Amino acid sequence: MKPLMILPPVVFAGLALMFYFGMNRGDDQLASTREGGPVPALTVAEFPGEPGFTVEELADGEVKLVNFWASWCAPCRAEHEYLMAFAEEGIPIYGINYKDEPANGRKFLDDLGNPFTAVVSDESGRTGIDWGLYGVPETFVVDGDGVIVKRFAGPITGAIPDTVIRPAIDAAR
Numbered sequence: 001m002k003p004l005m006i007l008p009p010v011v012f013a014g015l016a017l018m019f020y021f022g023m024n025r026g027d028d029q030l031a032s033t034r035e036g037g038p039v040p041a042l043t044v045a046e047f048p049g050e051p052g053f054t055v056e057e058l059a060d061g062e063v064k065l066v067n068f069w070a071s072w073c074a075p076c077r078a079e080h081e082y083l084m085a086f087a088e089e090g091i092p093i094y095g096i097n098y099k100d101e102p103a104n105g106r107k108f109l110d111d112l113g114n115p116f117t118a119v120v121s122d123e124s125g126r127t128g129i130d131w132g133l134y135g136v137p138e139t140f141v142v143d144g145d146g147v148i149v150k151r152f153a154g155p156i157t158g159a160i161p162d163t164v165i166r167p168a169i170d171a172a173r
Contacts (some may be wrong), residue, residue, distance in 0.1 A: 015151070028116050034140070034148045040130040044120035048102050050109075053118040059146025063172040064092040064128065064166070066140040068122070068133055070100040071108035076137045079155035080112045086161070088114035095119040098128055098136050141165065143172035 034040070039058045046052055058064065067083060071075040087093055095107040095116035102121055109119075122128055131140070134153050142148040150168035152160065 003059055003078045007014040030035045035134050035151055037148060039140075039142055039146050039148060041127070042096075042120065042122070043126040043130065044096065044122050047095075047097055047119040047121045048106050048168045050114075050119040052118065052120045055146065057118070058094065059144070061144040062092060063144055063169055064094060064117075064142050065169075066096065067116075068098045068128060068131070068136050068138045070098045070136050071104040072100065075155035077108075077112070079137055079157050080115070082156045083115040083162055084113050086165075087117075096127060097121045098133070099123065099125050125162050141163070141172055143169040 039055055041044055042053075042055055044052070046073075058066065065086065083093055093115050095118070097119060099122065102123075105119075105121070109116075120127075131138075132151070137155050139152045140148050141152075143149050147170040150164070152164055152168075154160075156165055
């Protein structure tokens with residue numbers, strides 16, 4: 001009977017080690033099925049007071065960012081100052097307001113500033129699905145031919161602009 005008493009702690013220790021090593025692989029970004037492929041279709045609506053854009057405009061010869069965001073998204077608010085800095089550097093950013101009330105999205109941009117060259121609204125979430133979106137914010141680096149070079153899930157804050165986004169922009173050029 002004593003050997004059975006030791007079995008639960010041994011099993012628990014084994015599972016704990018497996019979870020520990022599994023969570024510390026250093027690969028914390030989910031893989032994107034879109035990297036290396038053309039930008040998907042846009043099933044979007046007009047965003048109030050802003051010019052819209054098409055898939056063809058995303059392949060206009062210029063490297064750009066496509067950013068999915070929403071007014072209800074706290075991490076979107078956190079990354080906004082970094083998007084404003086990219087825009088001030090002359091990097092075009094195309095915004096897709098994701099599953100948001102247009103009036104709330106408009107207020108978000110009015111309050112924090114508008115870094116976007118153009119903005120559309122993905123009210124139904126269809127474009128998000130087509131792009132393989134996991135959630136907001138998510139940013140895609142698109143080369144001049146309309147090919148997705150990099151997908152970054154999560155807010156672009158801290159060192160991310162210099163360690164992930166700018167190197168992807170340089171690679172896209």
